[in-house]
Amino acid sequence: MSDLDKAIAQLRACRPIPEAQVRELCHKARELLIEEGNVVTVTAPVTICGDIHGQFHDLMELFRVGGDVPDTNYLFMGDFVDRGFYSLESFLLLLCLKVRYPDRMTLIRGNHESRQITTVYGFYDECLRKYGSANVWRYCCDVFDYLALGAIVLGASNTLSPASDSATTAQEYIDEDIEIEVCNSDGAIMSRFPRQRNPAGAASALGQQRQRSPNGNAGSSPGSSPSAGASAAPSNNGSVGKTGPPGSGASGSSGGTVGNPAGAVLCVHGGLSPLIDTVDKIRLLDRKQEVPHEGAMCDLLWSDPDEIDGWGLSPRGAGFLFGADIVKHFNHRNDLSLIARAHQLVMEGFKEMFDASIVTVWSAPNYCYRCGNVAALLELSEDGSGLGAFARSNGDVNRSDGGSGAAEKNSVLMEGPARRYRVFQAAPQDSRGMPAKKPVADYFL
Amino acid sequence: MRPPAPPEPDVAQATKLHTQGSFTITSRKLPISKAGPISAMESRLHIPIPEMIFGDNLVSVVHRPSGWSVSFSAEPALDLVNKTGENMLQVAHAKDWTSSRENSSAVGIREVVRPFDWTYSTSYRGTEVRGRDGKGLEASGKQIPLELLKRRDPILFFDEVMLYESELDDNGISLVSVKLRVMEQRMLLLCRQFMRVDGVLVRVRDTRVYVDFVKDEVIREYTAKEDKFDNVKKNLMMTGLGPDAVTVAMRDSNQIANLLPVVEHQLESIDLVA
Numbered sequence: 001m002s003d004l005d006k007a008i009a010q011l012r013a014c015r016p017i018p019e020a021q022v023r024e025l026c027h028k029a030r031e032l033l034i035e036e037g038n039v040v041t042v043t044a045p046v047t048i049c050g051d052i053h054g055q056f057h058d059l060m061e062l063f064r065v066g067g068d069v070p071d072t073n074y075l076f077m078g079d080f081v082d083r084g085f086y087s088l089e090s091f092l093l094l095l096c097l098k099v100r101y102p103d104r105m106t107l108i109r110g111n112h113e114s115r116q117i118t119t120v121y122g123f124y125d126e127c128l129r130k131y132g133s134a135n136v137w138r139y140c141c142d143v144f145d146y147l148a149l150g151a152i153v154l155g156a157s158n159t160l161s162p163a164s165d166s167a168t169t170a171q172e173y174i175d176e177d178i179e180i181e182v183c184n185s186d187g188a189i190m191s192r193f194p195r196q197r198n199p200a201g202a203a204s205a206l207g208q209q210r211q212r213s214p215n216g217n218a219g220s221s222p223g224s225s226p227s228a229g230a231s232a233a234p235s236n237n238g239s240v241g242k243t244g245p246p247g248s249g250a251s252g253s254s255g256g257t258v259g260n261p262a263g264a265v266l267c268v269h270g271g272l273s274p275l276i277d278t279v280d281k282i283r284l285l286d287r288k289q290e291v292p293h294e295g296a297m298c299d300l301l302w303s304d305p306d307e308i309d310g311w312g313l314s315p316r317g318a319g320f321l322f323g324a325d326i327v328k329h330f331n332h333r334n335d336l337s338l339i340a341r342a343h344q345l346v347m348e349g350f351k352e353m354f355d356a357s358i359v360t361v362w363s364a365p366n367y368c369y370r371c372g373n374v375a376a377l378l379e380l381s382e383d384g385s386g387l388g389a390f391a392r393s394n395g396d397v398n399r400s401d402g403g404s405g406a407a408e409k410n411s412v413l414m415e416g417p418a419r420r421y422r423v424f425q426a427a428p429q430d431s432r433g434m435p436a437k438k439p440v441a442d443y444f445l
Numbered sequence: 446m447r448p449p450a451p452p453e454p455d456v457a458q459a460t461k462l463h464t465q466g467s468f469t470i471t472s473r474k475l476p477i478s479k480a481g482p483i484s485a486m487e488s489r490l491h492i493p494i495p496e497m498i499f500g501d502n503l504v505s506v507v508h509r510p511s512g513w514s515v516s517f518s519a520e521p522a523l524d525l526v527n528k529t530g531e532n533m534l535q536v537a538h539a540k541d542w543t544s545s546r547e548n549s550s551a552v553g554i555r556e557v558v559r560p561f562d563w564t565y566s567t568s569y570r571g572t573e574v575r576g577r578d579g580k581g582l583e584a585s586g587k588q589i590p591l592e593l594l595k596r597r598d599p600i601l602f603f604d605e606v607m608l609y610e611s612e613l614d615d616n617g618i619s620l621v622s623v624k625l626r627v628m629e630q631r632m633l634l635l636c637r638q639f640m641r642v643d644g645v646l647v648r649v650r651d652t653r654v655y656v657d658f659v660k661d662e663v664i665r666e667y668t669a670k671e672d673k674f675d676n677v678k679k680n681l682m683m684t685g686l687g688p689d690a691v692t693v694a695m696r697d698s699n700q701i702a703n704l705l706p707v708v709e710h711q712l713e714s715i716d717l718v719a
Contacts, residue, residue, distance in 0.1 A: 310554075315530060441626060442626075445591060
């Protein structure tokens with residue numbers, strides 16, 4: 001067993017590893033992360049997770065529900081630390097897994113991966129308590145500076161592949177054209193939503209309006225007539241616009257070739273920035289620094305979607321809010337079908353907004369050990385057509401793939417990938433090795 | 446159709462009742478509200494709802510013979526949050542933020558979305574329902590007998606109930622919770638708002654409800670305290686705490702409350718003897 005595997009085993013048992021080992025781990029992680037671009041390219045299948053916040057036992061539950069590493073390909077959208085009691089063990093375990101299985105583990109930066117925030121919200125204190133000095137906190141913060149700012153998921157399928165323990169066959173998913181499936185932590189299907197092919201079908205799935213805007217009308221492009229879409233196997237599913245690599249802005253008109261099975265998915269912790277109109281602009285940022293108080297990098301980690309038109313300023317005097325039009329325009333311009341983000345607590349574990357053009361994923365159940373909320377994972381399955389196979393790239397290597405999927409610019413909003421949400425609850429109390437939190441009677445005045 | 450909700454919490458199971466003298470004390474603790482109830486509350490209150498909203502939680506004290514009661518829950522507390530955006534606080538780095546944005550393409554974005562008091566500061570003192578005789582709490586000089594409350598009389602019923610909490614998007618904290626302890630002859634309830642905007646301001650707003658079960662008398666005391674963030678830090682330092690201990694103390698209203706100057710104080714009481 002290598003030292004790294006030993007460290008993983010120890011951290012899985014929720015026991016911190018010695019300071020010298022943390023130093024070495026952080027050093028290795030930095031060498032690895034420095035090679036990654038600001039926007040990492042990830043190929044489906046992938047399981048996307050939101051905030052963890054040091055809830056170590058719930059992270060273990062997440063791995064139980066979502067599958068273990070390296071069997072499952074994970075993408076964590078930041079906020080590993082602060083608030084929970086085990087930020088250190090949670091972050092170091094994720095980092096160990098990243099170093100051990102770099103291609104099966106993607107970590108992007110959340111607003112809590114910052115020196116300033118961790119001094120206020122717990123991680124700093126935790127390191128001090130567990131090691132008696134701030135060294136480990138410093139090593140971790142140095143790693144934070146190298147975390148990617150976002151990720152692009154390519155090759156996600158328009159149809160779901162059966163959950164491992166589901167009786168449903170792949171053909172059934174295709175026949176029924178399932179766009180969204182929600183499972184509980186045991187893999188049992190809780191609900192399913194077929195794709196809304198009919199543009200006039202404003203039927204409300206997930207409690208939100210799903211009618212398409214005129215130029216986002218899925219039925220208006222020849223390849224996506226309801227009949228074609230409904231019966232199409234993924235390999236010849238023509239319902240998606242033909243696109244170049246996302247973020248490339250490629251506008252070649254080679255046509256003829258079939259594009260991505262589903263539009264790409266941008267993953268980022270917070271949201272969009274008014275300073276960023278293309279994914280390529282994210283690639284140009286100098287990310288290797290503390291999260292600044294303002295500017296594009298700050299916005300990506302801090303901003304929130306809201307039911308407004310255009311951009312708005314938060315009442316706090318700092319921070320942006322962005323509306324549906326901003327998301328749709330950004331997705332269209334960048335050939336994205338979906339933005340996945342974290343950052344905000346949602347009771348149901350996930351929340352799709354703006355005609356499913358953006359989703360919030362939250363992976364900390366019973367947040368702060370008192371909210372009683374459930375958490376969720378988002379699974380995107382692999383497109384079986386083989387067209388979704390892109391080499392994983394670090395840096396800007398993948399900005400263009402030579403036009404094999406060159407964009408034929410049209411005004412069709414990319415159709416979203418099929419999505420499976422696995423909803424899970426907090427780990428049972430007895431797995432935590434600590435007593436259930438009961439209010440202690442005290443003689444307050 | 447909505448996404449599947451976690452199993453419906455059992456309201457009855459989450460409710461605890463305690464009877465002492467002529468009073469019935471109730472506390473109810475449930476998980477945070479779900480998307481549906483939140484958006485319904487949002488449309489009633491016209492402000493964004495804090496992310497941790499315990500909309501079903503409740504503490505109430507009912508005087509059975511007269512029907513008089515005072516209760517504490519999240520929605521009426523939030524209804525008292527300023528919805529106009531007057532005297533709005535700004536986060537510590539707001540000045541840097543706006544000035545450095547001026548040369549950027551973001552300059553066009555000036556509109557503050559739905560201005561309101563985003564610190565969720567509330568002057569909530571509980572929701573009073575007058576007795577059948579029309580009697581309610583009135584201003585009075587009666588003080589809560591602290592000496593009696595310092596006695597270690599056995600606590601027969603104790604609970605702590607959250608109403609709401611916001612992390613102010615990692616700019617501090619604003620939380621409102623209710624604690625209560627019932628002894629044989631008296632009870633004390635404390636509804637506290639603790640609000641801290643990092644680098645800017647700290648507020649503690651306490652509503653204490655004291656019930657004397659022997660005299661059937663209730664005293665309500667409201668105390669609002671606040672000070673600048675840096676002053677509080679300095680005062681903590683003066684107590685001999687090291688920098689790390691100060692950081693921890695800044696998160697604990699119990700350690701801070703006594704250091705803050707009082708900005709508002711009010712006493713009311715009601716005699717419920719028939």
